[in-house]
Amino acid sequence: MTNIKIDNVPFTVDDNITILEACRKNKIDVPTLCFLKGINENASCRVCLVEVTGARNLLTSCSTKVTEGMEIFTENERVSKARKKSVELLLSNHDKDCDNCLRNGNCKLQELIKRFNIDEKKFKKKEENKKIDDSSVYLVRDRNKCVLCNRCVSVCKEIQDIAVIGKNKRGIDTHIGCAFEKDLKDSPCIACGQCTLVCPTGALTEKDDTDKVRELLNDKSLHVVAMTAPSVRVTLGEEFLNPVGTNVKGKMVSALRSLGFGKVFDVNFGADLTIMEEVNELINRVKENKNLPMFTSCSPGWIKYIETYHSDMLDHLSSCKSPQQMQGAIIKTYYAMKNNIDPKNIRVVSVMPCIAKKFERSRKYQQASGYDDVDVVITTRELARMIKKEKIDFNNLSDSEFDNPLKNGASVIFGSSGGVMEAALRTFVETVTNEELKSLDFKEVRGINGVKEASYMVNGMNVKVAVVSGIKNAMEMLKKVKNKEVDYHFIEFMTCPGGCINGGGQPLIDFTKYSFDDVKKLRTECLLNEDSSLENRRAHKNPDIIEAYKEYLGNPGSHKAEEILHTKYEKRNKYN
Numbered sequence: 001m002t003n004i005k006i007d008n009v010p011f012t013v014d015d016n017i018t019i020l021e022a023c024r025k026n027k028i029d030v031p032t033l034c035f036l037k038g039i040n041e042n043a044s045c046r047v048c049l050v051e052v053t054g055a056r057n058l059l060t061s062c063s064t065k066v067t068e069g070m071e072i073f074t075e076n077e078r079v080s081k082a083r084k085k086s087v088e089l090l091l092s093n094h095d096k097d098c099d100n101c102l103r104n105g106n107c108k109l110q111e112l113i114k115r116f117n118i119d120e121k122k123f124k125k126k127e128e129n130k131k132i133d134d135s136s137v138y139l140v141r142d143r144n145k146c147v148l149c150n151r152c153v154s155v156c157k158e159i160q161d162i163a164v165i166g167k168n169k170r171g172i173d174t175h176i177g178c179a180f181e182k183d184l185k186d187s188p189c190i191a192c193g194q195c196t197l198v199c200p201t202g203a204l205t206e207k208d209d210t211d212k213v214r215e216l217l218n219d220k221s222l223h224v225v226a227m228t229a230p231s232v233r234v235t236l237g238e239e240f241l242n243p244v245g246t247n248v249k250g251k252m253v254s255a256l257r258s259l260g261f262g263k264v265f266d267v268n269f270g271a272d273l274t275i276m277e278e279v280n281e282l283i284n285r286v287k288e289n290k291n292l293p294m295f296t297s298c299s300p301g302w303i304k305y306i307e308t309y310h311s312d313m314l315d316h317l318s319s320c321k322s323p324q325q326m327q328g329a330i331i332k333t334y335y336a337m338k339n340n341i342d343p344k345n346i347r348v349v350s351v352m353p354c355i356a357k358k359f360e361r362s363r364k365y366q367q368a369s370g371y372d373d374v375d376v377v378i379t380t381r382e383l384a385r386m387i388k389k390e391k392i393d394f395n396n397l398s399d400s401e402f403d404n405p406l407k408n409g410a411s412v413i414f415g416s417s418g419g420v421m422e423a424a425l426r427t428f429v430e431t432v433t434n435e436e437l438k439s440l441d442f443k444e445v446r447g448i449n450g451v452k453e454a455s456y457m458v459n460g461m462n463v464k465v466a467v468v469s470g471i472k473n474a475m476e477m478l479k480k481v482k483n484k485e486v487d488y489h490f491i492e493f494m495t496c497p498g499g500c501i502n503g504g505g506q507p508l509i510d511f512t513k514y515s516f517d518d519v520k521k522l523r524t525e526c527l528l529n530e531d532s533s534l535e536n537r538r539a540h541k542n543p544d545i546i547e548a549y550k551e552y553l554g555n556p557g558s559h560k561a562e563e564i565l566h567t568k569y570e571k572r573n574k575y576n
Helices: 018-025 076-092 109-114 151-159 194-198 210-218 230-234 235-242 249-259 266-288 300-309 311-316 322-340 356-360 380-389 419-431 471-482 516-533 545-553 558-566
Strands: 001-005 009-013 049-052 071-073 139-142 165-168 175-178 203-208 225-227 264-265 346-351 377-379 449-458 460-467 488-492
Touching: 001 018, 009 018, 018 071, 049 076, 139 175, 151 165, 151 194, 151 300, 165 516, 194 203, 210 346, 210 377, 210 380, 225 230, 225 249, 225 322, 230 235, 230 249, 230 449, 249 264, 249 322, 249 380, 264 266, 264 346, 266 322, 266 419, 266 545, 266 558, 300 311, 300 471, 311 471, 322 356, 322 471, 322 545, 322 558, 377 380, 419 449, 419 460, 419 488, 449 471, 460 471, 471 488, 545 558
Parallel strands: 001 071, 225 264, 225 346, 346 377, 460 488
Antiparallel strands: 001 009, 049 071, 139 203, 165 175, 449 460
């Protein structure tokens, strides 16, 4: 332990921690902008400056370790002036059109401007605007709002190990960009959107499609339906100041109805369809001992990654569409048939935790009805903006239920890492053994660890599985599979660390209060709580699923199921 003083108050703190950590552990507020613990600690923004007795210059608290007897001052005239100057320098080169920015009201730079009482009028708007890259269908990169904090670069390299963006040029011309100044659509970006979660300003945002949704809702000739991913119910509330890990499913459904959607469906149904088809596929592969281990195909960023970087392993992918695409396909076929609606008049709006879903909806082989399975994808953040713009009092809405017949779902745990595997195991074991499980909890595959392994004896066979989240971990796992260092039967891969609850379209995290791990744990726990409360927790016991196969699909793996619920993959070049 180390004895220090902060603002003349004595504290005893752990050895080998930074001044910033010591302050935060003792609830002393030191402002930061570029800092992300364990990810980006380069002390580039100079906003966290403090004064230390005996030091000639002010020190960055995020990179300076505490020492015995250190006297630290976090708030005095010298420190305040220096911090204010750092923010002013950032602001002098920043697009200050806050009213038209997606991050207005939730911007770290805006927060610092208010904290230091900076007069924005002193800084004239730049005459020359830098190029805005909106070439992709999922992401917008606006250099005019970039403060060169390096957060996006660090998360892309250190967390995902893709490193598709970095600092280009030097000095005053330094900027964040792709190699060779390529546009995002022509780069090997996998659309994970983790960069949007860490960007402190509006320099990196999801491509906003809320205007498209409003146009659809205003067209009374169309039957417009909404569907929401399992994880959205446990994150949307954060946009309305609910604690992290609050389930707002009922209010979410009511809000979507208030926005004007004709029907609101639960993508849990699509997740259950995925399990039915995926388990059937796995059983056949195990029998034939072919293309094992089988890889899950739910996560579109993971699919784009393997198509781009490991196309020699595409045979290992399940041919199942993702729950989003299955649900869209079944709405425009089975649901359309049951309700005598021409699919050309149906529009499906999907609410997802993920910006890669915007890319996925436009992939090839996603038109089961002859029309796009899904018409528009919006993120959790976009839905929140629509609710706020319509001045819907979200927290005071009454709870509503999802619509039939695509209402029931046993796979709410799809939203967290390990959820796909656990849902699949419940159906796989009972299908193979023809016996009911005594416990439906496969706890070995739960949790936020990047890699989880387990094995289960099923009818005398030792079934080996693994769960991987985060592309950096996926990269290591694929190497092991290629080198035959592992002999799994089934591997769940998720693009984002922790799974969909940490997707690139989820509410932004206040990193002064929470870490990535804190948020992942709270959101995951909320999904597990809902799962444990469900009357039915198995896809093959879902009455709506049973009815859909009986009335329309036939059996899992049938010709009709293959046409509607399965897809193909393609090799992608890293640079177009």
